[in-house]
Amino acid sequence: MSKIGVMICGHGSRSQSAVDEFSTLAEKLPPLLPSDWQMEYGYLEFANPVIRDGLDKLREAGCDKILAVPGMLFAAMHSKNDIPTVLNTYAAKHGIEVSYGRELGVDPKMVAAAGGRIREAVESANAQHGEVALQDTCLVVIGRGASDPDANGNVAKIARMLQEGIGFGWLEVGYSGVTFPLVEPCLQHASKLGYKRIIVFPYFLFSGILIDRIYGFTDQVAAEHPEITFVKAGYLGDHPKVLETFAERVSEQLGAVPPPNCGICAFREQVLAFDNGEHHHIKPEDRAHPAFASVPPPTCVMCKYRTQVLGFENEVGAVQESHHHHVEGQGASAPGSNVADCKLCDTFCTGMCRLKMQDDHAHLHHHGHDHDHDHHHHAEYPHAKHPHGPESARKRS
Ligand SMILES: C[C@@]1(CC(=O)O)c2cc3[nH]c(cc4nc(cc5[nH]c(cc(n2)[C@H]1CCC(=O)O)[C@@](C)(CC(=O)O)[C@@H]5CCC(=O)O)C(CC(=O)O)=C4CCC(=O)O)c(CCC(=O)O)c3CC(=O)O
């Protein structure tokens, strides 16, 4: 009999309240799992403990089979590259079995949790400002936004199910970063549609820098449109249906045919980088799984790493590796964490700092500055310069 450990791999944030909220959620999970399983959690970025710390604890407690899950809403860079590489590197180094689950993903329980948060917002707006029919209300769903059209597309799918499930007059979908449209252009557009109430719902797990940004831009656009009531809905947080989905992502790994996942991707080579500088390459053919038959598993159908996806054709088969060591475990109060220290924004992080970093970086390259880019094999997002994407933050500086 093996001793089972459960590892929840959270995103992490520079915002301490976001980190606290994640740990609150993780601590609510054990009652939903068999009582003899031990659970730990860790973070990919900024916060401590890091993922390896949690794995160390499980190993020291004698767990010889670890069921890990990404604490992620969708499968993008973090779920598809960073976390499986961190886990497989650890498993190879310590000779321990670490299996990996799926992201929370498009799931009726997640849609129900989101629907619950939206209804709460509608009810409190009705109580505060008087009843407005749902058909006269515009729903705006804000996703995180990634360089992966599969993840961005799934945000749009969930948004549609929320609009259709509840019956809103109109729907717009925006993103907090990376892709387009970002929050501000999205809300400016929604303001032109003639709806007197706009519900802004962040499809996010926790608070953090990005939630502050979403609510911050909402206040800004609301101030320009006093004729419209903007309602800031709460994010998912530790909604019971989110907890249920997490528990399912852990337990389903022990089913007869566990769901395929990025930890055993049969479509790309994985590169594990060890502390001693050694590299270990795992070829797709080394990762047999019954689900990878001639027909791709449903979770992989739209994956840009498996097959040509419109606009992302040159990412097929890109090497799977982690590029996140540089922000791992820096601490939630890493330099630059505090908006008050930033000269580029006032009350919330608009993303202007990222644009500045890119500009400075381009400038350094222009002057022949030489530095190590070896860990950045991933392709640049094709629409990084879209006027309604991150560039839209520039005009407010
Ligand atoms: C504030 C910031 C950190 C900082 O610098 O302080 C931050 C914060 C957070 N991100 C979260 C989630 C995700 N982040 C990504 C992806 C990326 N995030 C990146 C940057 C930043 N992310 C900084 C702002 C930069 C800016 O926009 O101005 C990118 C651009 C660069 C990089 O990571 O190197 C990289 C692009 C990779 C690509 O190319 O696609 C994905 C998608 C994915 O998996 O790739 C998910 C969804 C996962 C899911 O699906 O759940 C959450 C938890 C949200 C929640 O609770 O739900 C927080 C916490 C918080 O808001 O504080």
Ligand SMILES: [Co+2]
């Ligand atoms: Co990087």
